[in-house]
Amino acid sequence: MRSIRKISIQLIISISLILIFLGSSVYYYLSNYSYADFYKRLEARVSVAEKYHFESNQKDAQVLKNIRDEHLELLSDEKEYVLYCPNVNSLKQLADTNSLPINFLNLVNSQQFANFQKDDIFYHGIKRETPKGFYFIIVSAKNYYNTHHLILLKKVLFAGGFISILIIIYFTYLFSNNFFEPINKIITKVNSISTNNIHSRLDENKNTVEINRLTTTFNNLLNRIEIAIETNKNFISNASHEFGTPLTAIIGEADVALLKDRTQDEYKETLQKILTQSERLNKISQSLLSLAQIGYKDNKLNYEIIRTDELVMQANEIMNQLIPKNNIKIDFDLLPENPKKLKILGNKELILLAITNILTNACKYSSNKPVVVSLASTNNEIVMVFKDQGIGIPESELPFIFEPFYRASNTAAYDGYGIGLPLTQNIIKIHKGELIISSVLHKGVTIQVKLPVATL
Amino acid sequence: MVNKILIPIDFRVESLNTLKYCLEERKQEKSSVLLMYSAYSSDSITELLFYKPAKIIEALVSSNFNDAINIIKNTYESSLHSFGIELFHGLNRNAFLNFYEANEIDLVYLPKDYCLKPYKNGFDPIPLIKKSKVQFKEVAWTRDHDATNKDELNQLFK
Numbered sequence: 001m002r003s004i005r006k007i008s009i010q011l012i013i014s015i016s017l018i019l020i021f022l023g024s025s026v027y028y029y030l031s032n033y034s035y036a037d038f039y040k041r042l043e044a045r046v047s048v049a050e051k052y053h054f055e056s057n058q059k060d061a062q063v064l065k066n067i068r069d070e071h072l073e074l075l076s077d078e079k080e081y082v083l084y085c086p087n088v089n090s091l092k093q094l095a096d097t098n099s100l101p102i103n104f105l106n107l108v109n110s111q112q113f114a115n116f117q118k119d120d121i122f123y124h125g126i127k128r129e130t131p132k133g134f135y136f137i138i139v140s141a142k143n144y145y146n147t148h149h150l151i152l153l154k155k156v157l158f159a160g161g162f163i164s165i166l167i168i169i170y171f172t173y174l175f176s177n178n179f180f181e182p183i184n185k186i187i188t189k190v191n192s193i194s195t196n197n198i199h200s201r202l203d204e205n206k207n208t209v210e211i212n213r214l215t216t217t218f219n220n221l222l223n224r225i226e227i228a229i230e231t232n233k234n235f236i237s238n239a240s241h242e243f244g245t246p247l248t249a250i251i252g253e254a255d256v257a258l259l260k261d262r263t264q265d266e267y268k269e270t271l272q273k274i275l276t277q278s279e280r281l282n283k284i285s286q287s288l289l290s291l292a293q294i295g296y297k298d299n300k301l302n303y304e305i306i307r308t309d310e311l312v313m314q315a316n317e318i319m320n321q322l323i324p325k326n327n328i329k330i331d332f333d334l335l336p337e338n339p340k341k342l343k344i345l346g347n348k349e350l351i352l353l354a355i356t357n358i359l360t361n362a363c364k365y366s367s368n369k370p371v372v373v374s375l376a377s378t379n380n381e382i383v384m385v386f387k388d389q390g391i392g393i394p395e396s397e398l399p400f401i402f403e404p405f406y407r408a409s410n411t412a413a414y415d416g417y418g419i420g421l422p423l424t425q426n427i428i429k430i431h432k433g434e435l436i437i438s439s440v441l442h443k444g445v446t447i448q449v450k451l452p453v454a455t456l
Numbered sequence: 457m458v459n460k461i462l463i464p465i466d467f468r469v470e471s472l473n474t475l476k477y478c479l480e481e482r483k484q485e486k487s488s489v490l491l492m493y494s495a496y497s498s499d500s501i502t503e504l505l506f507y508k509p510a511k512i513i514e515a516l517v518s519s520n521f522n523d524a525i526n527i528i529k530n531t532y533e534s535s536l537h538s539f540g541i542e543l544f545h546g547l548n549r550n551a552f553l554n555f556y557e558a559n560e561i562d563l564v565y566l567p568k569d570y571c572l573k574p575y576k577n578g579f580d581p582i583p584l585i586k587k588s589k590v591q592f593k594e595v596a597w598t599r600d601h602d603a604t605n606k607d608e609l610n611q612l613f614k
Contacts, residue, residue, distance in 0.1 A: 378530070
């Protein structure tokens with residue numbers, strides 16, 4: 001709320017300042033102009049008077065008189081003086097008799113002509129020298145325009161400025177409210193979203209692009225949070241299922257064995273089954289542990305420069321031991337000519353584990369159909385592509401496959417417990433690489449692994 | 457002598473297979489490659505005034521496409537003499553022959569089964585090239601017909 005008030009106050013102050021500046025400059029320049037203009041008018045009257053009294057014969061005098069009466073409007077309190085001044089010393093007396101300011105007469109005397117203002121009366125005068133002595137020709141008048149029009153202007157400017165500021169305050173208030181309204185809406189809506197109604201989303205406002213971007217950002221964030229919560233739920237249910245299945249088997253076997261006395265062979269068999277299940281449990285907890293460890297201890301690993309083509313060959317040998325019936329084909333067609341571009345900085349065991357994990361999955365879910373491993377290098381990344389022709393992953397389940405214990409819905413027929421892929425993902429992540437999965441259901445999965453080329 | 461080869465592309469990774477197989481075939485000799493993208497020229501005066509082919513090409517190159525080109529460059533480093541991308545705006549046989557002569561092309565490689573899928577304002581120049589009676593070779597590769605239509609780097613791999 002505070003920023004609304006802050007913005008509106010700033011806006012009001014700045015606009016008021018602009019208005020005050022505009023009004024006062026209009027007033028200042030107009031009054032300046034009116035003074036100058038008024039002196040010009042007085043000047044014109046003085047020069048007509050001079051011509052009338054000193055430079056004209058009878059006939060011209062009549063014409064000048066006509067011109068003055070017809071064309072020169074009578075100013076308010078206009079007075080015309082033609083004063084004879086025999087010498088400088090009589091100025092004082094002259095001023096007193098005509099009630100003219102003495103300063104003005106001194107000015108005219110020294111400068112030949114002068115403008116003067118006393119109270120609201122304006123004077124213009126010239127000094128004309130004749131053989132007999134000199135004359136002062138003076139016209140004085142009240143500046144009606146100045147006294148009336150400028151006062152009116154002042155009133156108009158004040159009233160107009162005041163009203164405009166009121167209007168501005170009103171509109172600023174309106175606009176700031178309008179501007180913040182969608183944000184308030186978003187705040188209320190986001191506040192109302194909790195874990196119970198995480199699926200609800202903000203309404204997108206098509207009118208304002210910025211607000212729309214904000215809502216989209218929030219919605220995307222909510223999507224990600226929803227997926228995280230969803231996967232968390234999945235993890236718990238999958239993990240308890242994974243741990244639960246062997247435990248149920250163990251309990252069941254033990255229960256049945258204890259129902260009555262058994263022969264030694266039967267006990268042996270039961271114990272053997274219990275052992276198998278316990279081993280499975282152990283394996284799950286071990287791999288879970290390694291998954292957790294790889295997620296954290298990235299600085300404890302010892303990194304070395306490895307050639308990825310050798311790595312792929314080694315992984316292939318391991319696969320030949322693990323799944324002798326595998327059908328892995330290595331495609332080195334796009335291998336770069338420069339071997340430097342095949343080297344990466346990483347932990348050999350971990351990357352080997354990641355590659356064998358991917359290959360095991362590829363062989364397992366395709367029932368040993370051909371799996372093609374390609375290796376190539378851009379200028380800064382090694383690209384490994386694993387293409388299989390297996391059962392694929394349903395597209396709707398792709399976001400979850402990196403979750404521990406998550407198994408796609410079509411994998412029921414295959415043994416596994418959903419740790420290999422998250423483990424691989426973590427390994428690639430700590431090597432600053434990228435794992436991209438794309439899949440077509442029933443046709444196969446393509447996995448791209450990108451690892452940064454080692455800078456030597 | 458370095459042969460100059462012209463290959464029409466559509467700025468999708470899959471179309472670079474032509475380049476890959478072409479270079480594979482000519483591994484023993486040096487060749488210079490020019491990729492050609494065909495697009496209708498704009499009819500807006502302002503666009504023509506500020507026409508910059510490099511900018512148009514830059515806008516069309518996706519990061520996957522760029523990676524794919526780098527992979528091919530790295531693979532055929534020694535046999536690839538020079539490499540470039542040009543825009544072709546012509547609409548008829550003569551325009552293409554002009555382009556062909558101006559760039560001193562010796563041979564054209566065309567995809568056999570793949571049909572170019574140009575972006576907006578682009579067109580497929582292959583019928584035009586075939587009609588122009590210039591020397592061309594066709595290359596074929598097995599395509600994942602069921603693969604998604606997305607432009608993915610793995611379309612360059614077998």
